[in-house]
Amino acid sequence: MPVAFTLNGAPVRVEAPEGMTLLHALRGPLGLSGPRFGCGAEACGCCYVTIDGEPRPSCALPAEAVAGRSVGTVEGLGTPEAPHPVQAAFLEEQAGQCGYCLSGILVSAAALLERNPDPDEAAVRAALEPHLCRCGAQNRMVRAVLRAARAA
Template structure:
């Protein structure tokens, strides 16, 4: 089937089966490698993308469910020359160790700051609760999200 998707602000036309996982389409077809395969069952957050502003596991989202929606991957948050405030805060706070969870954490934090630009620490922790970090960088990640929120313009 042919689908037209809005990905990172650009319309993309793809030919794929309707039940292909969004994660596979992003990584294998469109070569957007930011979302990572972790668990395959929406239990770790490594594959999160924004769909209509909500953090969603792309590993268990079929293509048909994403069609016609606004999809933003971590690549769509910012660029190397103009990083998103969250990306810069993660750098400033050294909030990534191995980096496997980082894209999902950034996406979840971006969703939080879109709906609540000034969260308190507990709200940040709750918003990131579904994201696993095996390196134990949670405190630095929370500090980075709080930094981005304090600086504003993080949505």
Template sequence: MARFTLNGTAVSVELPGEVSLLHALRGPLGLSGPRYGCGAEQCGSCMVLVDGAPRYACTLAVGAVEGKAVRTVEGLGTPDAPHPLQAAFLAEQAGQCGFCLPGILVSAAALLERDPDPDEAAIRAALEPHLCRCGSHNRILRAVRRAARAMREGRAAA
């Protein structure tokens, strides 16, 4: 059994500790945000935050998050109160298929939490682990800059 905090709520899962966190999130915990892409830390579609740091859920054992705080894209905002990144991604139309976006959003959120005014190089470095095949890269960069600006100014990103 593994016990941890998921998007602000204490949870426990009855799985062997070596099972991937991604399996626990998508299976017994019922989330669909983190995606299974490559299973080898090469695409970033499974990225979640563990104690605020981006981690690949596809290779991270659920036992390794015992007692930690895990945040997925579902924990960033709500439909009624989206995170500034979510609002900015919508405003910039920064996605097409959306498969990669949950991982990109949580990595961008971690970046903005540690650096509220990142330059383009910092944004690119934070998002480097993510594979997007839609070609939305420029819109994604614009959306992260837009969200950072909105967060600094204390307003919505839309």
């Protein structure tokens, strides 16, 4: 079944057989590599994207659920030449370690700053809570999001 939606600001149309998740549509036919498969149960945060500006897991969400909606991934945040403030702050704080969880965390952090340009530490921790980072870089990530907020 064809599913049409906006992806990182551009209209797309993808053939999504019944049962195909949004994550598999993004990584398969749409060729993105940012959102990752972690647990498949919406519990780790590796697959997070924004849907109409709200961070959501994509690993169990049927692709047809985003028809007519706007989806954002880490690929839509910035470029190497002009990184999003969150991306720049993560580099400055050395907040990424292995990087597996980072795309979901960056998307959620950018969405937080869009909703709340001046969050306190508790708000940042709450926004990043759904994301599992096994490397133990959470404190650096919180500092990076607060740095990005100050830079904006």
